Amino acid sequence: MDSEYFNILFSPIMLGNLEIKNRIVFPAMHLNYTPEGYVTDQMTAFYENRARGGVGLIVVGGCTIDKVGGGHFMIRLDTDDFVPGMADLAKKLHAHGTKVFTQLYHAGRYVASWMINGDTPVSASSVPSKLTNETPRPLTKEEIKQIQQYYADAAMRAKKAGMDGIEILASAGYLICQFLSPLTNQRIDEYGGTLDNRMRFGIEVYKKIREAVGDDFAIIMRLSGSDFVKGSNTINETVEFAKSLEQLGINGFNITGGWHETHVPQLTFSVPEGAFSYLAMKVKQAVKVPVIASNRINNPGLAERFINDGWADMVVMGRALIADPMFPEKARKGQLHEINSCIACNQGCFDNIFNGLPAGCLVNPIVGREHEIKISKTGKPKKIAVIGAGPAGLEAAVTLAKRGHKVDLYEKEKWIGGQFNLASVVPDKEGFYNLLLYYAHQLEHYGVNLHLGKPISKNNLSKLKADEIIVATGAAPLIPNIEGLEEGIEDGYVKLAWDILSNEFAGTSENIVIIGGGAVGCDVAVYITQDGTMNEKTARFLLENDAEDPLLVQQLLKQSTRKVIMLEMLDKTGKDIGKSTRWPIMQQLKRRGVKMYTNTKVTRIEEGKVFAESNGQTQAFDAGIIVLATGVISHNPFSKIKDKRIHVIGDAQITAKALDAIKQGFELALTL
Numbered sequence: 001m002d003s004e005y006f007n008i009l010f011s012p013i014m015l016g017n018l019e020i021k022n023r024i025v026f027p028a029m030h031l032n033y034t035p036e037g038y039v040t041d042q043m044t045a046f047y048e049n050r051a052r053g054g055v056g057l058i059v060v061g062g063c064t065i066d067k068v069g070g071g072h073f074m075i076r077l078d079t080d081d082f083v084p085g086m087a088d089l090a091k092k093l094h095a096h097g098t099k100v101f102t103q104l105y106h107a108g109r110y111v112a113s114w115m116i117n118g119d120t121p122v123s124a125s126s127v128p129s130k131l132t133n134e135t136p137r138p139l140t141k142e143e144i145k146q147i148q149q150y151y152a153d154a155a156m157r158a159k160k161a162g163m164d165g166i167e168i169l170a171s172a173g174y175l176i177c178q179f180l181s182p183l184t185n186q187r188i189d190e191y192g193g194t195l196d197n198r199m200r201f202g203i204e205v206y207k208k209i210r211e212a213v214g215d216d217f218a219i220i221m222r223l224s225g226s227d228f229v230k231g232s233n234t235i236n237e238t239v240e241f242a243k244s245l246e247q248l249g250i251n252g253f254n255i256t257g258g259w260h261e262t263h264v265p266q267l268t269f270s271v272p273e274g275a276f277s278y279l280a281m282k283v284k285q286a287v288k289v290p291v292i293a294s295n296r297i298n299n300p301g302l303a304e305r306f307i308n309d310g311w312a313d314m315v316v317m318g319r320a321l322i323a324d325p326m327f328p329e330k331a332r333k334g335q336l337h338e339i340n341s342c343i344a345c346n347q348g349c350f351d352n353i354f355n356g357l358p359a360g361c362l363v364n365p366i367v368g369r370e371h372e373i374k375i376s377k378t379g380k381p382k383k384i385a386v387i388g389a390g391p392a393g394l395e396a397a398v399t400l401a402k403r404g405h406k407v408d409l410y411e412k413e414k415w416i417g418g419q420f421n422l423a424s425v426v427p428d429k430e431g432f433y434n435l436l437l438y439y440a441h442q443l444e445h446y447g448v449n450l451h452l453g454k455p456i457s458k459n460n461l462s463k464l465k466a467d468e469i470i471v472a473t474g475a476a477p478l479i480p481n482i483e484g485l486e487e488g489i490e491d492g493y494v495k496l497a498w499d500i501l502s503n504e505f506a507g508t509s510e511n512i513v514i515i516g517g518g519a520v521g522c523d524v525a526v527y528i529t530q531d532g533t534m535n536e537k538t539a540r541f542l543l544e545n546d547a548e549d550p551l552l553v554q555q556l557l558k559q560s561t562r563k564v565i566m567l568e569m570l571d572k573t574g575k576d577i578g579k580s581t582r583w584p585i586m587q588q589l590k591r592r593g594v595k596m597y598t599n600t601k602v603t604r605i606e607e608g609k610v611f612a613e614s615n616g617q618t619q620a621f622d623a624g625i626i627v628l629a630t631g632v633i634s635h636n637p638f639s640k641i642k643d644k645r646i647h648v649i650g651d652a653q654i655t656a657k658a659l660d661a662i663k664q665g666f667e668l669a670l671t672l
């Protein structure tokens with residue numbers, strides 16, 4: 001089908017003898033929808049929606065191939081019992097013209113023993129894993145042959161189930177990487193030592209699978225473009241591995257970034273869009289089979305450019321299609337305003353998985369419930385007033401309007417967004433602003449009457465002509481009881497975090513003390529320590545013209561003119577930040593020289609000084625400016641009003657993450 005827009009992205013491509021209708025790949029993602037390893041309705045509905053949205057290829061998985069390579073809760077292909085479920089899934093996805101692969105997964109030393117009934121994880125050698133803090137045992141040669149057979153058996157099951165091909169997982173630090181890397185492979189037999197020897201395990205896996213499935217079945221491999229781990233493989237070794245596999249007849253490569261153990265962020269909002277695609281380009285220059293670029297490719301224009309510029313033949317769009325399953329169709333028709341973009345917050349997807357929960361999505365609250373929820377038109381349209389246009393209120397208003405209700409949305413400010421406006425000024429968090437643009441478009445599209453600059457008070461609440469009233473008035477900064485704090489606020493040397501993030505001038509002082517090291521305190525620290533760092537354009541100019549020592553440029557990129565101290569009462573800074581996002585933020589703050597104190601309680605403030613207690617000792621900190629980031633409390637001016645029409649959602653009810661606020665807005669809107 002000819003596309004009206006993005007002709008290259010929507011042109012077909014061959015992987016071996018298999019034609020794929022366009023260049024968009026939904027990658028393997030462990031979604032935690034398969035508690036027993038069998039395909040479930042939850043999982044089928046999720047994938048069917050993506051197929052309906054027009055994606056060319058879906059890679060289902062990672063699928064475990066044996067008892068020690070992954071948990072029982074991963075999608076399983078280790079016995080024939082799992083074939084009928086897969087077959088049913090393949091049939092349903094094929095009905096939309098989407099091709100389907102399964103990813104064969106063996107985590108080696110990345111699996112924790114609790115996931116595999118207390119067994120000891122296996123690997124090339126017994127090198128401890130930083131991911132699990134466990135030490136694996138080395139595989140014997142007999143076991144190596146056995147595992148290779150398991151790969152082949154699982155591939156045959158995928159073929160029997162009617163899948164169109166398979167992807168072998170050899171990225172992110174999993175078992176094949178553990179053989180490839182000199183860091184984790186210390187073997188002295190033919191599987192260790194030289195690169196040729198280290199490649200042997202992965203190559204034999206490929207050969208064994210090929211022997212089993214025959215030449216006509218598509219096989220691709222997912223490779224780490226560069227491990228981004230000191231002393232481990234770089235793009236050079238990856239290219240060699242790819243060339244060897246190509247000679248043996250592999251049909252394509254999917255190139256990601258580094259390992260789970262890397263210090264380089266891979267998935268967070270700090271990763272620029274398409275940042276690792278240059279790795280795909282390096283592989284593409286060395287092989288003739290198609291190469292897929294991956295990570296943070298979120299917009300069709302960028303995808304089209306990568307393919308057009310010869311950096312890749314296809315692109316992975318993972319979280320982009322979690323956020324909006326209809327992304328491909330909308331892009332093909334040029335409906336770019338309609339696309340609900342991933343903001344790489346990871347709150348609903350990666351963090352949920354880390355917490356053992358099914359994958360969800362902050363910007364698309366139906367994710368994970370697509371099998372049980374339909375946004376249906378109401379039989380009884382009502383007049384509904386929503387008070388507060390923060391995340392919860394916006395989601396409630398849009399969903400209600402979609403359902404056919406007549407919605408009036410009242411916001412006291414002259415703009416929508418509430419706390420999202422604060423988040424969106426933090427470097428790399430512009431995605432939050434894009435989400436507001438999307439909501440603004442949705443409000444208009446679904447005919448929500450937006451009343452900006454219209455505060456609703458206790459007095460005029462009863463005058464609202466509405467059948468239902470939704471209170472989504474958010475939160476207010478929590479002002480703790482600290483000696484000297486009130487005077488500080490009055491005299492202006494204590495600022496509220498929200499004011500700083502609302503672009504209030506933070507003063508010229510070098511020394512800044514932030515009271516409170518939660519998510520907001522960290523946001524403020526990132527925001528403030530941007531001051532005095534070299535801008536990216538200058539850095540590029542200096543490097544491109546070979547004008548300056550790259551080490552000096554690197555130093556100037558991260559060296560701030562602010563000296564920031566952050567004081568946190570709890571035992572950990574950033575405790576309320578999701579696991580996948582916290583470490584890159586901590587790393588960035590450390591690089592910028594932010595001094596983080598934990599178990600430290602501020603007891604007194606005076607101009608120029610903050611006094612804090614830790615382990616029974618009082619310490620004084622110099623502070624030109626003091627920033628208060630001590631959390632928030634619910635703000636509900638109507639809490640005492642008894643009115644059956646009132647429903648309270650989001651932070652106004654209980655302070656929580658934006659993920660929860662949006663979910664609440666959505667879920668309430670489905671019930672009215």
Ligand SMILES: Cc1cc2nc3c(=O)[nH]c(=O)nc-3n(C[C@H](O)[C@H](O)[C@H](O)COP(=O)(O)O)c2cc1C
Binds near residue numbers: 031169
């Ligand atoms: C929740 C979640 C689970 C994932 N599980 C897998 C997996 O099982 N196998 C794999 O190769 N990659 C996995 N990934 C990585 C994705 O396939 C993809 O490379 C990553 O999300 C970056 O692409 P994106 O920015 O388009 O989302 C996972 C990512 C997420 C967010």
